[in-house]
Every structure is written in C-alpha cells, then in structure tokens.
Amino acid sequence: DTEVTQTPKHLVMGMTNKKSLKCEQHMGHRAMYWYKQKAKKPPELMFVYSYEKLSINESVPSRFSPECPNSSLLNLHLHALQPEDSALYLCASSQTSGGTGELFFGEGSRLTVL
Amino acid sequence: GENVEQHPSTLSVQEGDSAVIKCTYSDSASNYFPWYKQELGKGPQLIIDIRSNVGEKKDQRIAVTLNKTAKHFSLHITETQPEDSAVYFCAASEVYNNDMRFGAGTRLTVKP
Numbered sequence: 001d002t003e004v005t006q007t008p009k010h011l012v013m014g015m016t017n018k019k020s021l022k023c024e025q026h027m028g029h030r031a032m033y034w035y036k037q038k039a040k041k042p043p044e045l046m047f048v049y050s051y052e053k054l055s056i057n058e059s060v061p062s063r064f065s066p067e068c069p070n071s072s073l074l075n076l077h078l079h080a081l082q083p084e085d086s087a088l089y090l091c092a093s094s095q096t097s098g099g100t101g102e103l104f105f106g107e108g109s110r111l112t113v114l
Numbered sequence: 115g116e117n118v119e120q121h122p123s124t125l126s127v128q129e130g131d132s133a134v135i136k137c138t139y140s141d142s143a144s145n146y147f148p149w150y151k152q153e154l155g156k157g158p159q160l161i162i163d164i165r166s167n168v169g170e171k172k173d174q175r176i177a178v179t180l181n182k183t184a185k186h187f188s189l190h191i192t193e194t195q196p197e198d199s200a201v202y203f204c205a206a207s208e209v210y211n212n213d214m215r216f217g218a219g220t221r222l223t224v225k226p
Contacts, residue, residue, distance in 0.1 A: 004157075031212050042203055042216035043158065050212055090157050094212070100165075101146045101209035105157035 003027050004106035006091050012112045015081060021109045023074040023091030032074040033103065034066060035090040043090055049074060050096060081113045116141040118206050120217025128225050133191045135220045137204035140185065146209040147180060147187045150216075152201045161202075162189070165209070194224045 150158035
C-alpha cells in the first residue's frame with residue numbers, strides 16, 4: 001500500500017467551480033511534489049515544496065494554486081479550470097537528505113473538467 | 115534543464131523472454147537514475163534505481179546499467195512474466211535537488 005494518500009480519487013468539476021486536491025504523508029519527508037499526468041504521457045512536474053516552502057514552480061497557470069500547510073500535507077487548489085486540465089494529478093514525497101532520493105507517489109486524483 | 119529520452123515506446127515479448135528499455139539523459143550533473151513501473155489506475159512505483167558512482171545494479175530479475183560517459187542507462191528484465199506488463203518510466207535527477215524528469219515511458223506487454 002502506498003504511504004502517500006490522495007483525496008479525492010476522482011473529481012468532476014465545471015469550469016466555474018473551485019475545488020481542492022489533498023495529499024498526506026507520514027514518512028517524515030520534507031519535500032512534496034505535484035505532478036500532472038495526461039493519458040499515455042509521463043508525469044510532468046508542476047510544483048515542489050521543500051521544508052514547506054515553494055521551491056519549484058514550473059510556470060504553471062495561476063488557476064492552479066498549491067499550498068503546504070505543514071510538513072505532512074499538500075493541497076492543490078483549483079479554480080476556473082479548462083477542459084484541457086483534465087488529467088491524473090499525482091502527489092509525491094521524498095527525503096531531503098540521507099536515503100536514496102526516491103519519490104514515493106500516491107495513487108493520484110483523476111480530474112475531469114467539463 | 116534535464117531532458118530524458120526513452121525507447122522503445124512499446125515492447126511486446128513472450129513470457130520467459132528478456133526485455134530491455136533504454137534511456138539517455140542530457141544533464142551531466144544528473145547522478146540519480148530511477149526506474150518506475152506504473153500499472154493501470156495506480157501511481158508510479160520505484161522498481162530499481164542507480165547512482166552515478168555505480169555501473170550496474172541487480173535485484174532478482176531486474177537489472178539497471180549506467181554508462182556515464184555516453185549518458186545512457188538501461189533496464190533489463192529477465193524471465194518476463196505476465197505481471198510485468200505495465201508502463202515503465204526512466205527518470206534522471208541530481209539527487210535531492212527535487213527536480214526529477216521522466217522519460218516518455220515504455221508500454222511493456224508480456225504475452226503468456
């Protein structure tokens with residue numbers, strides 16, 4: 001079983017809705033990530049938080065707003081999305097020192113924008 | 115930034131045969147090369163990884179080789195089984211710089 005938990009597993013929203021994706025890990029990892037994955041494509045990096053501070057933003061549109069309330073939680077707030085934003089959103093975490101650098105992924109939240 | 119290329123995009127083998135997937139990377143600063151397996155409806159899971167101070171690593175039926183000079187690394191699966199069918203992604207990064215980039219993926223099908 002994955003140690004990174006994502007909710008909800010499925011989300012359908014209209015273009016005017018506001019919703020949030022949530023991610024939680026209790027492995028003591030201090031780096032957390034959001035990746036976007038379209039069908040038959042690799043995961044694409046969106047945001048990275050390191051020690052609860054945003055360290056990488058891959059020029060993601062402002063309709064995606066990340067938040068890291070504490071070292072265990074990562075949220076992705078969604079507003080005014082477009083149908084092309086429909087995808088699997090993956091959360092991941094990793095150690096920031098020691099260990100191997102492995103990314104631990106959640107099962108993903110499948111988002112459909114109507 | 116790092117650019118990772120992966121080949122082939124699809125690979126079909128008979129059960130018991132070997133499968134090889136190849137990747138190249140562009141950034142000489144990259145020193146960590148993981149391989150992830152993604153099954154339908156699930157997130158990617160690490161199956162093996164290698165650091166640039168090692169040329170080869172093996173874990174049962176799975177092995178990874180790295181050629182730093184040529185910036186190539188490969189995944190080798192021997193004695194393939196139907197449960198090996200999945201999409202495999204290679205990736206590269208400078209360990210702990212939090213900027214892991216993935217190859218395009220290889221869909222492996224193992225026919226019984």
